[in-house]
Amino acid sequence: MKSLKKIITALGATALLANQAHAEAIDRKFCIFDPIGHNGPLFNVMKSSKPTALKWGVNFELSAYTDEKIAAEDFKAAQCDAVLLTGTRAREFNKFTGSLEALGAIPGDQEMQMILQTLNQPKAAKLLTNGNYEVAGILPAGAVYLFLRDRNVNTVDKLQGKKIATLDYDPASLTMVRHIGASVVGASSANFAGKFNNGSVDAAYAPAIAYTPLELYKGVAQDGGVFDYKLAQMNFQIIIHHDRFPEGFGQKVREYASGQYDEAYKLVATAESEIKAEHWMHPAKEHVSGYDNMLREVRISLRDEGVYDANALRLMRKVRCKTNPKNAECVDKRE
Template sequence: MKSPLFLPAFCLLFLLIALPGTAETTEKIRSHQTLEAAVLNQNLPLEKRIKALKTLLSGEMTGGKLPRTFCIWDPIGKAGPIATAAKDQVLRSLHYGMQLTIDVFQNEQEMVETFASKKACDAILVRGATAQRFNRFLATTEAPGALPDRQHLQLLAQVLAKPEIAEHMTNAQYTALGLVTIGYSRLYADSAAKASLNSLDGKSVSVADTDTGFVRLVDTLRGRTRTADMPATVKTFTNELTEFMIAPDISYLAMANGRTGKETRGLAMPLGQSTLQLIGHSDRFPPGLAQILREDFLFKFNSYARMLDKELGNIPTSFWINPSSADMATLNENAQQIRLTLRNEGYYDPVMLRLARKIRCRFSPDESECKNPVE
């Protein structure tokens, strides 16, 4: 008698089919795939997709709800603009079956370490530069000069909500779930006369240690960088220990209430985008749920932008110094080289840089980079 190892292939197949539970398992797999395909199908009505999502996640739900915790960074605290805007997400999440808890952190680094250690926080809403350690693709949106205006970022947000982009948004540990604007990163100076990129030579400049692109920009312009975490960066500048600072618009809110010198001014020219990005643990946000969240972030893009504009609208017009043509030329000449250098070093994602270039060329097709691309 021949050993079972030498049974014909069709006999082995017959034995596998006959094993108890195999057909049931196959049916479950097919059902899961069908439901997931429905959730990812943007041509279906949203209600039908959400119904499929709830069925997919039913095994993880408690009382018909999926419990998740989002940790939010807001330098102002629970009453700050970011935390206030995030409260709206609690109600919206109920629509697709998620029971959301919001925890607010004023210390960004503490929140990041809490998330990375899996002690709490299924997802964190964090600055794009800080999110780089979790998803290089999305974090590259904050590269100097990559997306010059909000309309560029808004078009990118539409692209990010497409299921075809999901492979770039997810890795084995973490998944990027969307972004919102918190304005731009800009140059601040201790006087109007200094509010220029061309004034940095030999001068001290505060920059957050996570903002690698802007650290390189200061180095390129022969400034002396002083790096720390974001709160310490703001404090160093407001305490007049440095003459300049490069930081997000939202930093002005942290500098408000008399904590800035009377002569402090900001350069009106954006140096790069400033965003908050939602990063989750991949095992807590399967593809269907991640996709719905990304689309939800796109839906809310304009409302978050309006809230930001309302906050920044309180800044006196006299605070901003208009850039000179020399400032604009300095940024344009150096930003691309910094992006290319950091791309070659593996810090910036080449796919995002290429996508950003295509978006820039959509708005300014006559630029030389559109005819002779290097990104």
């Protein structure tokens, strides 16, 4: 009986401490882009982090957005204190981290993790701050692939004249599609999948994690495929209004996010396994180096035009040269 009383007393004390922590926490609104909405994986991941944020003195009110543009606009208008966006959309708030999705700049998971480990160090904080905007976390989302309705379109040359759903707010995507002679069909993260699935376009690009939730298999169907060449490495970024949070909050979130990387890559691996083996289209080995060089030239031109951040491209080139030091780019250092 005494033991039971002790347990009840302990539970009561725990509840009291929890209520006290909640009472002392500041209320902040976190706007989360998830194409599925409140039931989507991104929203649920952010929801699971609420107790941790509460320990740091912040009580988040979560709001789901299926339209990324509106989420970004509400954040810019200070209707959101924090926001979760794709790396490309985040570029307007931080050019450096917004360049991590640069075309062909990060070959694989190993390089991505090396870059994220570098940026999570406290000394890198200045790169993650732009005025009052602070990137408080970067979550890997896997490679971006080209999804095709016709698997006979199996080289870049055959994309000439084909209609590609293109993020019309992203200069890099517009430049790339035009560079290969394809036709731009303006799209957003909210509607590109629908355009691909209903046949309005011949191709669309996305990470594997979009395949099942956005039903891209409907567009691939029997005759299409997924071109097994990594166009970029997608990521999601948590951005905050720095002055709306306790000092050091951003660094705490970055360190917390780094502990979620293994889980993130498990989700990516599962998503890629959901694409049937017969739907993967493998480029000829002799073509791959040509694709690599093409993306590199596009990156450099976009840097010179002010789209990509030069320091970010330099960091990614250094990482590529650590894993593959024999590359010609490690000698000429044009990036």
